[in-house]
Amino acid sequence: MENSNVPLNDIYAPEKRIYVATDCIIFGFDKGILKLLVFERRVEPLKGKLSLIGSFVKPNESAYNAANRVLNEITGLDKIFLEELKTYSNTDRDPGARCISIAHYALIRIDDYDKELVAKHDAIWYEVDKLPSLVLDHDLMVEDALNRLRRKARFYPIGFELLPKKFTIPQFQTLYEAIFQKKLDTRNFRKKLMSLKLLIPLNEKDKSASKKGAFLYKFDYKKYKRLEQQGYNFSLFKN
Amino acid sequence: MENSNVPLNDIYAPEKRIYVATDCIIFGFDKGILKLLVFERRVEPLKGKLSLIGSFVKPNESAYNAANRVLNEITGLDKIFLEELKTYSNTDRDPGARCISIAHYALIRIDDYDKELVAKHDAIWYEVDKLPSLVLDHDLMVEDALNRLRRKARFYPIGFELLPKKFTIPQFQTLYEAIFQKKLDTRNFRKKLMSLKLLIPLNEKDKSASKKGAFLYKFDYKKYKRLEQQGYNFSLFKN
DNA sequence: TCAAAAGTGTTGCCGGTACACCCATGG
């Protein structure tokens, strides 16, 4: 708004209050499958119904901070990938009150989070394509978040946000196949990923998935951030 | 939020109220220059200061509707390009009150709008790169909107939203040069634009800019929308 | 007749895509 330093009752509308909340679409990747963290209500109202995890935005925090707080309460994680998705503000979206939600989406490493915390909050990981219907407009939020994730993953190598800190190229590829729901060519994917020069090779192999074992890498986050600020083009596919 | 059908005082936080507003970053294109519509305060407080045009979101409208209403009040225009940009919700962004703003950006044809309405609202078109500092966090909003416009224009031929209904190829190119702030190659630009097959040639010339005159075209909006839904790739440049 | 903008093709290069086989190893 364009004003400030004026008494509230002067320019700030005395209209009916609008509540401000945030909801988080939390993606994880586990055993080759893309998952979503949702929350099952164990009490009335809407007992047994699934919903995204959210909260009101408190007076002393930004919407981003609110989303971050929610995420931290449930997963114990901090400083993870968290971005604003969009705002949902239809007047009839929440029959309980006039309430808008500033949705955020997050990418987390499933093996990092505190499993006890997750369980304690009645949160459950669902496979993205087996997710039942959620309350309110949360299905729409999930759909929008998936589209956003796909666009983002096409142009940025954000896959690493969902993988363990040490990961293999085949893991990375499996993740991308899960996101885009199609098979990718091993050689081309590898070539492209390597050409970004953002993976630091480790002298270690992960033998959990094969007898031969695959080399582990870690992501050069600092270099990535530097290039990103220079507007570097990371796109992993054209189509 | 995850709840509904419960008394307000039950789950809806009784915390200090957060006000919900929207601000519009309105782009126009006139005489080869990219412009922004801002609003000059003629009364205290902040007399003479420039600000974006905004409003509180009313209880009976969505944020998008609020932005649309604001735009309509000032320009008389309806059904124009209008998209959510992002939400600004830092606790200290508005010293007058705890207020968040769901910013939207709009692209309008300057020759279409009602000049009287604009003048009556103390609104002024400023060249984008000569824009003075605005109040609150509005400078940041403008910067974000410009980046968004550039990204959007790189992947979608949205230029037509800013041009008159009948326009010439050189006009289109000048607009893109204004957006990206660099010269583009005439032949390549034309070739690429034509290859999209979204321009309908008219048997008319516009001689206002040259003696030879340039052919006029109109945009095939329906075909564009159809292709857009199919996920067609419109990108006008790679870099 | 000239100034000023409109319009037009070709070529090289880079990057995307398609495609099939050998390697290493644990069981």
Added chain:
DNA sequence: CCATGGGTGTACCGGCAACACTTTTGA
């Protein structure tokens, strides 16, 4: 010794970028 997944190279093709001259016409 074999089944399983890891890892590698090449050839074609389309699209991007670079580049200069002719056309039209009002003044």
